[in-house]
Amino acid sequence: MQWISNLTNLTIHIGNTSFENPIWVASGTFGYGTEAPELVDVNQLGAIVTKSITRQPREGNPPPRIVETASGMINSIGLANIGVEKYIKKLLPIYEGLSTKIIMNIAGTDIQEYVEIMEMVESVSSAIAGYEINISCPNVKKGGMEFGVDCEMTAKLTETLRGITERLLIMKLSPNVSDIVSIGLSAENAGADAVSAINTVVGMSINAKTGMSDIFTTYGGLSGPAIKPIGLVAVHKLYQQLTIPIIGIGGIVSGEDAVEYMLAGATAVQVGTANFRDPGISENIIDSLKNILNESNRKVAADLIGTVQTH
Amino acid sequence: MIIERARIKSNRPLAHEIWEMQFEAPNIAREYMGSGQFINILTVDDWNHPLRRPMSIASSEDGFVSIIYKIFGNMTRELTQKKSGETLDLLGPLGNIFSKWDNGSYPILIGGGVGLAPILNLKKACDDNKIEYTMIIGARSGNEHFISHEPEKNIYLTTDDGSMGEKGTVMVPLQRLVEINKNAFIFACGPEPMLRAVKEFAINNDIQAQLSVESYMGCGIGFCQGCVIQRKISKIQTHSYHEKYSLVCMDGPIYNAMDIKFD
Numbered sequence: 056m057q058w059i060s061n062l063t064n065l066t067i068h069i070g071n072t073s074f075e076n077p078i079w080v081a082s083g084t085f086g087y088g089t090e091a092p093e094l095v096d097v098n099q100l101g102a103i104v105t106k107s108i109t110r111q112p113r114e115g116n117p118p119p120r121i122v123e124t125a126s127g128m129i130n131s132i133g134l135a136n137i138g139v140e141k142y143i144k145k146l147l148p149i150y151e152g153l154s155t156k157i158i159m160n161i162a163g164t165d166i167q168e169y170v171e172i173m174e175m176v177e178s179v180s181s182a183i184a185g186y187e188i189n190i191s192c193p194n195v196k197k198g199g200m201e202f203g204v205d206c207e208m209t210a211k212l213t214e215t216l217r218g219i220t221e222r223l224l225i226m227k228l229s230p231n232v233s234d235i236v237s238i239g240l241s242a243e244n245a246g247a248d249a250v251s252a253i254n255t256v257v258g259m260s261i262n263a264k265t266g267m268s269d270i271f272t273t274y275g276g277l278s279g280p281a282i283k284p285i286g287l288v289a290v291h292k293l294y295q296q297l298t299i300p301i302i303g304i305g306g307i308v309s310g311e312d313a314v315e316y317m318l319a320g321a322t323a324v325q326v327g328t329a330n331f332r333d334p335g336i337s338e339n340i341i342d343s344l345k346n347i348l349n350e351s352n353r354k355v356a357a358d359l360i361g362t363v364q365t366h
Numbered sequence: 367m368i369i370e371r372a373r374i375k376s377n378r379p380l381a382h383e384i385w386e387m388q389f390e391a392p393n394i395a396r397e398y399m400g401s402g403q404f405i406n407i408l409t410v411d412d413w414n415h416p417l418r419r420p421m422s423i424a425s426s427e428d429g430f431v432s433i434i435y436k437i438f439g440n441m442t443r444e445l446t447q448k449k450s451g452e453t454l455d456l457l458g459p460l461g462n463i464f465s466k467w468d469n470g471s472y473p474i475l476i477g478g479g480v481g482l483a484p485i486l487n488l489k490k491a492c493d494d495n496k497i498e499y500t501m502i503i504g505a506r507s508g509n510e511h512f513i514s515h516e517p518e519k520n521i522y523l524t525t526d527d528g529s530m531g532e533k534g535t536v537m538v539p540l541q542r543l544v545e546i547n548k549n550a551f552i553f554a555c556g557p558e559p560m561l562r563a564v565k566e567f568a569i570n571n572d573i574q575a576q577l578s579v580e581s582y583m584g585c586g587i588g589f590c591q592g593c594v595i596q597r598k599i600s601k602i603q604t605h606s607y608h609e610k611y612s613l614v615c616m617d618g619p620i621y622n623a624m625d626i627k628f629d
Contacts, residue, residue: 083590090588093367094457106591114610121584121592123417128584135591135611280413308413331585332408332416333369 063348064355065341067101067322069300070223070248072184074156074323076101077356078313078341081304081327082160082187082227083107083132085334087146088153094334099341101323102156104251105146107189109161110168112138122260122269127279127306128328129258131272134162139172147181157182158225162189166212173219185223188216191231191254203229203254206241213245225302228252228293230285239293239301251302251325252289256282279328280306287319294320294361308336310343317359367587368393372456375430377448382509383437384482385446391456392429398459401488402578402620405431405458406586409441418457420583420615422555424483425490431458434483460586461619464488464553464576468495471551471574474543476536476564478504478556484578485555500543504536504560537563544571554578558628565623575623581614588616596627 065076079102080088088103097103115135122129137145142159150157159176163169173186190212191203202208213226226242228235230253239250255276260269286305293301303321307313308329316324329336348354372391379385394405406418419441421433437443448454464484467473473492477485482503492499500520505511508530515523515531522539523531532538536556544550554564555578568575584590594611595618612618612626 086589086591091367094369094587115591115594117596118592118594118611119582120594121582121590123415126414126416128416130584130590130592132591135594279416308416328416331590332418334585334587334589335369 062354063345064357065101065344067357069225069302069322070185072156072223074101076341076344077317077321077323078337078344079104079158079302079323079325080330080337081325082189083130084327084330087137087142088157089146089149091334096335096338098154099338100155101341102158102184104158104160104187104325105142106136107134107160107162108136108139108142108172109134109163110139110171112136112141117271119269119271122275124258124260124277124279125281127277127281128331129260129270129275129277130255131270131275133272139175143176143179143181147176147179147183151182153182156184158185158187158223159183160187160189160227166215169212170215170219173216177220183222185225185248186216186220187225187227187251188212189227189254191227191229203238204232206237209238210241210245213242213247217246223248225249225251227254228289229254230282230289231257235289236292236296239297243297243299247299249300249302249322250293250297251304252293253282253286253305256285278306280308282306283312283315287315290316290321291319291363307340310340310347313340313344314347314359317356318361318363320361320363322357322360367458367460368397369455369457370394371453372431374448374450374452374454376450377446379446380434381512382507384434384510384512385437386424386432386434387445387448388430388432389454389456390429391431394456394458395426395429395431398423398426398431400463401491402463402484403459403461404586404619405433405456406460406583407433407445408455408457409445411455415441417584418586420460420586422481422483422487422578422619423459424487426487434486436480438480457586460615462617464578464620466551466574466576467492467553468497470549472547472549473497473499474540474547474550474552475499475501476504476540476552476554476556476560477501478536478560479506480580481555481557481560481578483555485553488553500547502536502539502543504556505530535563536560537567540564540567544573552576552623562628565626565628568623576620577623577626578619579614579621579626580619583615586615588613595621596629597621598625598627
């Protein structure tokens, strides 16, 4: 019954930006959004968070870079990316033509690198809605992790970038810390519009037959349904303490998963590993979310946020 | 590339732990370009195993595509349980194709282990185009072979244990046959040690060779950037982000032997 679905309202707001729906695709799991037009209508998505961009292009790590694990996978791509100059020249013009929102994910090894990248993007006209700051990539030596595990560094980076852009500033948090809430609070107090949680969980996979580690860098980032409970905890804890919106990430493959994250406190969610299996899965998740809302008494997706009942 | 829910037409063992599965997949068959391309199969619908499995297309005609797969782990063992009439979710066709096999040189087709499918596919293309060739298929033992050792038809089998065909690896007949066919062009698919040997042999003897390489894949469409192989020259990449690595799923899986490095 089409008329019923028209009653559902999937719109969500972060800062002063509104998104048509809360289903986004996560950085590093959807390329630059231009790879598979035959398989997915990107304009249906709430937003695309593009693959991490560094100041210079990066080759990434030697293979093997990925391995499947129980209900998940471990990756160690090593931030392979085209670099900010090519991003500005080749991709920003393409993004002008999309109706979905583009969130640019930025990674750096020191504050100066993040600043340079953002200043370069801010210096040109573009349609991007904002930035997600990768302070938590586990796969790069001297990578963003040192920011993501330290409250002071997180605050300093957030504050510096806040001074450069009026666009959305989203800090992406690592689960590989002792207290994710204190990092989130540091980001909030320093002016972030939102936090996204979680990045991948550090993991390892070993081949018993060969005695070899399955990933070149030995450790990698675990993602997929295996980490959903970890992501839900992070979102739920952050929601108790933060006032800015939280974007939930970790093992979302269905409309039910998206609802669970929103009940835990997420304003929006990002679909990650599931894109590797089915690039169009987010469109299905949007439809499923609509159906779930229709079947319940809550027609407004945003009404779900943080309403989980606990014992 | 298309995602298609394909009906299984047949699923049967060909030899010890080697199976063939045929799908009714008209959309993938329509887009199929040639030997070397692969499909990415979702072997289970639950999320215990999130990733698809890449399988080279062994044949494609009249709306059907087939694969030949070796039982390797739980997922491939699960595939053997599928019955005709059931459906599987396929993504494809993906990747590039063997080329120049019809350019007047003498193709030597080499397959080993799991690398049989694209080689048998190319054999059929040669047959259909009345192109003469030699084919060498290697296995550990005779029970893994499902075609006949017929040197008179230029089809040679090898086994590590000597139980069928010639004893040794595919390199044994290859070295001899190249002597006879000065205009040889090698097309090979198989386990990495075999490809390394073929590559080294081809380069040392100044013979052109195209290799179909394997890589652990996350998606097959360039999203994950996981399935890289190191390359020697810069012109073979179009989908990876830089020069050092090439994406096997989109720039490959077929490479000129001299363009890639296995280390």
